[in-house]
Structures are given as structure tokens and as C-alpha cells.
Amino acid sequence: MQNQPTIDLSRRQAIKRIGAGFAALALLPALPALASDGKLDEAVRLKHFNLGKNKLALTGYDPVSYHAGKPKKGSSKRALRFKGVIYRFASEANKQTFLKDPAKYEPAYGGWCAWAMREGSKTEIDPKSYLVINDRLYVFYKGFWGDTRKDWKALAKKQTNAALIKQADKSWKKFVG
Numbered sequence: 001m002q003n004q005p006t007i008d009l010s011r012r013q014a015i016k017r018i019g020a021g022f023a024a025l026a027l028l029p030a031l032p033a034l035a036s037d038g039k040l041d042e043a044v045r046l047k048h049f050n051l052g053k054n055k056l057a058l059t060g061y062d063p064v065s066y067h068a069g070k071p072k073k074g075s076s077k078r079a080l081r082f083k084g085v086i087y088r089f090a091s092e093a094n095k096q097t098f099l100k101d102p103a104k105y106e107p108a109y110g111g112w113c114a115w116a117m118r119e120g121s122k123t124e125i126d127p128k129s130y131l132v133i134n135d136r137l138y139v140f141y142k143g144f145w146g147d148t149r150k151d152w153k154a155l156a157k158k159q160t161n162a163a164l165i166k167q168a169d170k171s172w173k174k175f176v177g
Contacts (some may be wrong), residue, residue: 049110115148
């Protein structure tokens, strides 16, 4: 009889762990949407991505060029439609690089400002205001109302980039389901 509390406690712990496991499994279908916007279907992308005229992303900047450290304007002659979204590239090599791993090169949050997404809203960007964090492109607003890239960097010193990204991912999930 003295062992009974230990057995009950172990059962409770096991039940909690099983429940937590099922909860984690329920979240698995949502993970690809957060990890890669490229896995979203075309209708969702066209509805929620930050696209200009003719469904153009990043106001025509080459998404691969950001990873090289300097965003460059892409050419309409080297445009590519990927799941409804038009990307332009500065070179044929960049276009081919994109095709090998689109999820790596597409901007996070459909090209909306990462700082604003962290706060739960969609805000236009300055395509020259960006960060590449863990091989993922994050773009920011810079203009009359402030410099959100600067704000992000300052807050990341206190909370870490991972914490800020987690907050923005949560908001993005509300938009794309």
C-alpha cells in the first residue's frame, strides 16, 4: 500500500506525457507552413503575400541576391512564376539557385515586414532593409514612421532572434491558417 502513491504519480505523469505527445502531433500539419512559405498552396500565397502589380514579390528584387549580402534588382527577362508569385533575378545563375531550393530564398512572412508580423500586422517593406537569419530572408519597413530593422536588432539583443521569429511565426500562422 505504501507504493500506491508512487504508482499513481507515475500514471499521472504518463497520461500527461501522452496528452502532450498527441498535442504535439496535432501541430505537425502546421509546421511546414511556418518553416517554408513555399509549401503553402497558390491561393493562400496570392491572398496573403506582399505582392505588387502582376503578383511581383520584393518589388522586383532578386531573392537570391540577399543571401550574397547585397540586394539587386531583378530583370523582367529573368522572371519566374513560383506557385503564383513572380520573382525576378539579376542573373540566370540566381534563378537556377532559387529553383533548387525556393523555400530557402523566398522571404519570410510572404515578404511582409518581419517586425510588423511579430506584432500581428502586415506592413509594407523597404526591399533594401533586410536581415538573413539562419539562411532565411526577413524584410523590414524603413521610412517616415521608423526603421523596424533597427528595432528588431535592438530587441534581439534582449530576447534573441529566435524568440522574435517565434512571435512573428505565430502571427503569420493566423493569416495563412
